[in-house]
Amino acid sequence: MSKISMxxxxxxxxxxxxxxxxxxxxxxxxxxxxxxxxxxVFAEAEKQGYVRNELARSVRRGRxxxxxxxxxxxxxxxxxxxxxxxxxxxxxxYTLKIMIPDEQTSxxxxxxxxxxxxVSGIVCRALSDADLDELKEASLKYDIPxxxxxxxxxxxxxxxxxxxxxxxSLQAVRHLVSQGVRKIGFMGASEKKGYVSLRxxxxxxxxKEASLKFPASMELKTPQSAIWNEDLCSQVAEYxxxxxxxxxxxxxxxxxxxxxxxxxxxGLKCPEDILVTGYGNLEYxxxxxxxxxxxAQPFRRIxxxxxxxxxxxxxxxxxxxxxxxxPVELIVRKSSCKTI
Numbered sequence: 536m537s538k539i540s541m542x543x544x545x546x547x548x549x550x551x552x553x554x555x556x557x558x559x560x561x562x563x564x565x566x567x568x569x570x571x572x573x574x575x576v577f578a579e580a581e582k583q584g585y586v587r588n589e590l591a592r593s594v595r596r597g598r599x600x601x602x603x604x605x606x607x608x609x610x611x612x613x614x615x616x617x618x619x620x621x622x623x624x625x626x627x628x629y630t631l632k633i634m635i636p637d638e639q640t641s642x643x644x645x646x647x648x649x650x651x652x653x654v655s656g657i658v659c660r661a662l663s664d665a666d667l668d669e670l671k672e673a674s675l676k677y678d679i680p681x682x683x684x685x686x687x688x689x690x691x692x693x694x695x696x697x698x699x700x701x702x703x704s705l706q707a708v709r710h711l712v713s714q715g716v717r718k719i720g721f722m723g724a725s726e727k728k729g730y731v732s733l734r735x736x737x738x739x740x741x742x743k744e745a746s747l748k749f750p751a752s753m754e755l756k757t758p759q760s761a762i763w764n765e766d767l768c769s770q771v772a773e774y775x776x777x778x779x780x781x782x783x784x785x786x787x788x789x790x791x792x793x794x795x796x797x798x799x800x801x802g803l804k805c806p807e808d809i810l811v812t813g814y815g816n817l818e819y820x821x822x823x824x825x826x827x828x829x830x831a832q833p834f835r836r837i838x839x840x841x842x843x844x845x846x847x848x849x850x851x852x853x854x855x856x857x858x859x860x861x862p863v864e865l866i867v868r869k870s871s872c873k874t875i
Contacts, residue, residue, distance in 0.1 A: 537582045546602045547579055599653045602845055604659030605645050605670070606684075611661070611818050612834045616684055619838025620658060627846050629655070629872055634859065642666040646673045656680040656845035656855075658838075661687070680848050680855045682699045684841040685834070688729045689858055696841040699860040700733035700814075701740065703830035706865040707784050707812045708741025709829070714873055715779045716810060717747055720774075723786035724759035734786045734814060752778055763793055771797035775809065782810035782871065788817045791827055795870070810871045821868070828871035 541559065550572065557563055557761045558576040602624055604617060632654065634645045641663065646669065649657060651657040657679060659670060671692050674681045682694035689695060711719055721738050723731040742749045748751055755774045757767065771794060775783075785791035791813030798805050805811050805825055813820060816831035848855040 536654065539580075543583060544579050546748060547573055550576075555753045556695035564845050569809060599655065600630050601654045602629055602648070602842055603632045603649050603652075603654045603657045603694055604660070605634045605649075605657055606662060607625070607644070612685075612815060612832070615834035616660070616841075618807070618841040620684075620746065621838075622835075623839045623842035623846065625842075626757050627683075627850075629842075629846065631842075636662075636666070646670060649673075649679065650677060655849055656682070658682050658684050658841045658845070660684050680845050682690075682844045682855060686728065686730045688732075691856065694841070694844045694855040694857050694859075696833040696844065696859045696861065698730075698837065700730055700863075700865045701737035703814060703832075704734045704737030705741045705744075705785075705863070705865040706786060706863070707814075707828075707830060707871075708738060708745065710812060710867060710871060711782045711784070711812070712745045712747075713742075714782075714810065718753075718781040719747065719749075720753040720755065720778060720780035720781055720783040721749070721786070722755045722757070722771075722790050724757055724790075725756040727757065728786075730814075731786045734800070738784055748805075753780060755783075757790070757793075759787075760820050763796070767793070768800050770799050770868035775803065776801055780809060782812070785811065785813050787790055788813035788815040788820055788827065788829055791829070791870075792819075792823060795827075805870050806872060811872070812865075812871050816866055820866075823870070824873040825869035828868045829866055831866050833861050833863070844851050 541555045542552050545555045554568060555576055558573050559580060563573050605622060607613065617631065617633065624631050634648065636642050636645055644714055647720050659681060660683065662670065667690065670681060673679060682696060683690065684696050686821060687697060708719065719742065721735060723735060739749065755771065757770065775798060783794055785794055791811055794811055795805055798809055801828065803809060813829035816829045820827040820829050840861065844855045844857060846851045
């Protein structure tokens, strides 16, 4: 069977091929084509089994209806972001391509692949400063819109969609203060991380608001990717025993889980001896012992809004270089309550 063309549809209906092309490509409004004609064209296209040649269309436009995600994957919250991105793209007949840098595939390789495959835009997450610099150069040179999602610092050359991390830590401090707590510690990554910086800022704002002191000894920094072992457990336990915090706000749920393990290892209990909060509301928080109080991030919405920024730029020429903060919510569970 020969492939059905726009000309076949036009001949069947007795109208011009350009009119059929405008309708099937979603541009009927440009010539104010009647709804009746639009309906007839789509009905005839379906009847004849017409399938649009996306490859040829992409070559003519110089881009495909594909948005790339460049960044780390594999965790549950990244999958939630990808679900949000995919929903926004599917609503607009776009496709998501996942590209994860690793030891064998550098950011340069991924940028080259994005150019070769003519993607319409890139959403990235948790890239290093060096990788971002390289992506910035390609974005400006080849006019590829880039939006950062989740963990990132503000960069004026691209868009950014993140949760309101300052607000989240501020909510956590206020909650602990309402429990009568005054000696509060903070646990975060020793590396330079955008999310840690912002969550620490919110923590400090909350401490200042409550007129509470925060000596340097009350801050615990550990490598984010460190494997949990006896040495690391001893380090965290030593912090707890030496400083005797009434509560500790952790910059992420994984840090909170490490802290809970260390508290147990040195013969103390949560929440009886020390209160703990996390950040993220990852799926295992409700199953920890005790269930973890944490700040819920809207991961699906982060992905949806990041993809939408690029789509609005493509379709409506709106500025994608926006900094969007999405609201968060403190989910109170037993780990931060003296009586619950």
